[in-house]
Amino acid sequence: MDYSQLATQIKAWAAELGFQKVGICDIDLSEHEAELQKWLDAGYHGEMDWMARHGMMRARPAELLPGTLRVISVRMDYLPQDALFAADLSNRRHAYISRYALGRDYHKLLRNQLKKLGQKIEQQVGQLGYRPFVDSAPILERPLAEKAGLGWTGKHSLILDKEAGSWFFLGELLVDIPLPIDEPQSNQCGKCQACITSCPTNAIVEDGVVDARRCISYLTIEYDGVIAEEFRRAIGNRIYGCDDCQLVCPWNRFAPLSEQDDFQRREILKNPDLVSLFLWSEEQFLNNMQGSAIRRIGHIQWLRNIAIALGNADYSSDIVDVLQRRKGINDMLDIHIQWALEQQFNQIPIQGTIDTKQQRLIRIVQKGLPRDA
Template sequence: MTTSTSDLTPQDRFLAIRDEIRREALALGFDACGFASAADAWPNGEWLRQFVAEGLHGAMGWMEETLERRSHPTAMWTDAKSAVVLGVNYGPDIDPLTQLEHRDRAAISVYAQGDDYHDVVKKRLKQLAGWMHRRWGNDVKVFVDTAPLMEKPLAQRAGLGWQGKHTNLVSRQFGSWLFLGSVLTTLDLPPDEAEFDRCGSCRACLDICPTGAFPAPHRLDARRCISYLTIELSGPIPDEFRPMLGNRIYGCDDCLAACPWNKFASLSAEAKFHARETLKTPPLAELAVLDDPSFRALFSKSPIKRIGRDRFVRNVLYAIGNSGDAALMTVVEPLRSDPDETVRDAADWAAARLASAQVS
């Protein structure tokens, strides 16, 4: 049931509108909803400029290209007055770190074990934005992280959580497991109280990083991050990082999984963002033999499909090289003649590692 706002004061009217939006968002499957001003000044644009100026973004040239549009929400849309910031919980059923114990199987980042969250979240955002426009006639635009909007600092302003020392959003209710999306609107809605940093002296997310990708709290060197190396980086991964990958073939959840706030995550099972059973620690031997059609079929509607078969098999071969399982040499040898140069390089490296492990 919607609330009549015709007899309310302007302030109470916008508070009532905000409550309606929150109820609708939760009904559509969002687990968190907060409100922030889209017009207030913030320092995050300068932080991003420094990040790019220091080259910490690595080969992600799109960050430099979209720098000005990321500098402030109104840089994306000058008429925006408010941001409705939404979160979807994707907390895993088990500790992702246990995946690392099975060296002959693949560890895939939790967010990529289901359908592409960009598509799922964007569909819900469009439903919410369309409902808002029909209800109040306001202009709206939707954003998920494929668009150049800095959603994590916006989410902190909206009270959904705070940016932890691992630079990701941390929620008191959902830990480090929230997908984010936003609806910018011309409605001038009262903002929620911003969340503050509750990390204290904890360093769990920093200390667990296999590659030392955090030069300091709240600072990430993407060039050392396993998520960057396995997803964003084309060509061979530098030799120094290959042993550190372990069996991680797509992304890395270590810093997220180490967060103590995860123990407070709670949500009804039916609302969870479900993983596919086939992507929970699949055998490396099965993944290594994928050709392009079988790769596309297996990862239909998955974010993994974006990196392509060659980069994916490259990652699988590094994991095989780290497995110590000499039996996997049978799938490595044919790939030493693969048409793709990077796959051949990874296969040669894996073969050498397996041979060395067998001797020792």
């Protein structure tokens, strides 16, 4: 078997399957084990218990598929045609949703395409041990992608490519054949600190290290409890994920737009009005988010996130009304609704010469709202 020729063929097949870049690396991630353990020991994984539960397996691909010799790492661009970053972030009545989640859930698409790639290789070599992964197993996908030459690890911990920035998904195909490996890219971040200084919650604690407990993506997606007050104002109108560290990255000036229909903004999110989204019943949420990654957080967490965004919006009587209508559904949700109501009340215009606190109380009582607000 001419494995060099096979590697070239694999990359051609991958391009046909919709991947924009492919790299191959060996499975030695031992240099990352101490770094991973330090991150876990610091508690930076928050309540993502599976991170600690699988321990060093994340750095040992062969424990996931015995006999693995190589990892084929792939990239698929996801930046939608109508990203409209400024339009959604600057309009405080709009919901900002991380650009990767505007379309369909990427997991199934990438996994299916990786499986097809494995089948094509198997047809060529005969018997093949292979297994595709797309965020579906404890594996250090970013170090693997870096080792396979797909890019370097930016200070925000994401993989950056000088031709594509960071707006892309990663996937891996573990195989048991000795393919030739690719060369890593050199780190091109230099002295740039844009991602670190722009993080709304200061979650990037050092180069390449993110404290998930402070990260808006973690707080709005992975964390299902009461979000600490210190982060609520910083969350702004971001109801699912956060792209700020990518938005300011100079390398993302060169990021290509995705041609995948599945990654384009779904119709229901083309006018992401916070009040309208907050009024969705659980049934509407499940139906409207069918096939979306957002669906996995559930209706209550969806409402929790929007409640915070409504609290951060400019005062409006319709916002106060919808917040009031949602009270009593869930204790955890009520905490965030009460906070949002307080933020709204604090913006009620003060008129005349009556004492500020007294005037606000009068207006609250007139609206039939709780006195303790």
